[in-house]
Amino acid sequence: MASYYDKLRCAANQSRTPLIAKLEGIFGAIDNGELLKALKGKVHRGCQGYSVTALWHSYLAGYVLGIPTVASLIRRLQSDAALCVACGLNPAAIPSEATYSRFVAKLTNRRGLVRRAIQNAVRKLEQYNVDQVFALY
Numbered sequence: 001m002a003s004y005y006d007k008l009r010c011a012a013n014q015s016r017t018p019l020i021a022k023l024e025g026i027f028g029a030i031d032n033g034e035l036l037k038a039l040k041g042k043v044h045r046g047c048q049g050y051s052v053t054a055l056w057h058s059y060l061a062g063y064v065l066g067i068p069t070v071a072s073l074i075r076r077l078q079s080d081a082a083l084c085v086a087c088g089l090n091p092a093a094i095p096s097e098a099t100y101s102r103f104v105a106k107l108t109n110r111r112g113l114v115r116r117a118i119q120n121a122v123r124k125l126e127q128y129n130v131d132q133v134f135a136l137y
Helices: 004-014 018-029 033-040 052-064 070-079 081-087 097-108 111-126
Strands: none
Touching: 018 052, 018 081, 018 111, 033 052, 033 097, 033 111, 052 070, 052 081, 052 097, 070 081, 070 097, 097 111
């Protein structure tokens, strides 16, 4: 039986907006395997927490959409289930400001990997018409 989250993902895929399609294209363009591996680090005991990939995608989405603060990003995720699903988050369980704060601290400690991932994405996106990619903003 499909879970609530699976049903939302299916519905979001069926009603995908151009904005969500562009974000998914950007997520796919970024070669972030090395970065995500470093961010995952060692496995801790306790609750599983949020997917590093989902946090990274939602943080990137905030940047691409021009969302100025983590609090604004959280509000946007709470009001846009399709965005949540595109980022890999469950709309019923949005990360808190504290979670994003810890995530940003991890990113800060790995600036070189973040910079490389973004530079590779820019090079890859330059092969396409970037003006069309960002025309929605």
